[in-house]
Amino acid sequence: QMRLVESGGGLVQAGGSLRLSCEASGILLGGYAVGWFRQDPGKGREFVAAINWSGRNTNYANSVKGRFTISRGNAGNMVYLQMDSLKPEDTATYYCARGKYNSDLSGASGNFDAWGQGTQVTVSS
Numbered sequence: 001q002m003r004l005v006e007s008g009g010g011l012v013q014a015g016g017s018l019r020l021s022c023e024a025s026g027i028l029l030g031g032y033a034v035g036w037f038r039q040d041p042g043k044g045r046e047f048v049a050a051i052n053w054s055g056r057n058t059n060y061a062n063s064v065k066g067r068f069t070i071s072r073g074n075a076g077n078m079v080y081l082q083m084d085s086l087k088p089e090d091t092a093t094y095y096c097a098r099g100k101y102n103s104d105l106s107g108a109s110g111n112f113d114a115w116g117q118g119t120q121v122t123v124s125s
Contacts, residue, residue, distance in 0.1 A: 002026035002114070006096050009119030012086055020081040020119060022096030027114060030076035033099030035112055038092035038121075047107030048094070049081060059105035064090075086123045093118040 004027070008020040022034065035050035049060045049070040058070050069082040079096060097112035104111050 004096050004098065004114055004116035006094060006116045006119040009094060009121045011122045011124065014086060014088055014123055014125050016086050016123070017082070017084045018086065018121060020083065020094055020096075020121075022079040022081075022116060024077045024098070027098065028077065029072075029079060029098055032102055033104050034070075034072070034079045035097050035099060035105075035107060036070060036079075036081045036094060037097060037107075037109060037112075038090075038094045039118075040092045045095075045109055046092075047109070050099070050105040050107055051079065052105060053102035057103065057105060059107060061107070083121070086121075088123045088125045091121060091123050093120050 003025050005023050031053050033052050036048040037045050039045045051058045051070045055072040067085045071080050095118045096116045098114040100113050
């Protein structure tokens with residue numbers, strides 16, 4: 001079964017940190033760009049961060065730049081999102097997704113063709 005599984009979400013106070021993981025099963029992440037998106041109920045899906053196939057290039061939404069860091073695992077089938085200095089407005093369900101291409105960091109959701117089920121992040125004030 002081909003799937004992406006996110007983990008690491010939870011409840012944290014403002015100013016705290018969380019590290020999200022995205023693990024691929026039955027599909028490859030190596031050789032593809034990978035992105036993180038988030039969605040709050042009643043709002044549209046929002047791009048958070050993306051990393052290219054080699055891990056050398058990244059892109060971040062302005063709202064998280066300087067606080068979040070996306071990285072790839074050495075094994076090639078894991079991607080992480082380190083979230084520091086969390087704010088209540090970061091509360092959302094976070095999804096990882098595999099890009100259709102190896103270096104597309106635009107964050108356009110239509111350029112991602114495999115999605116996980118999401119992990120909830122709640123930041124209390």
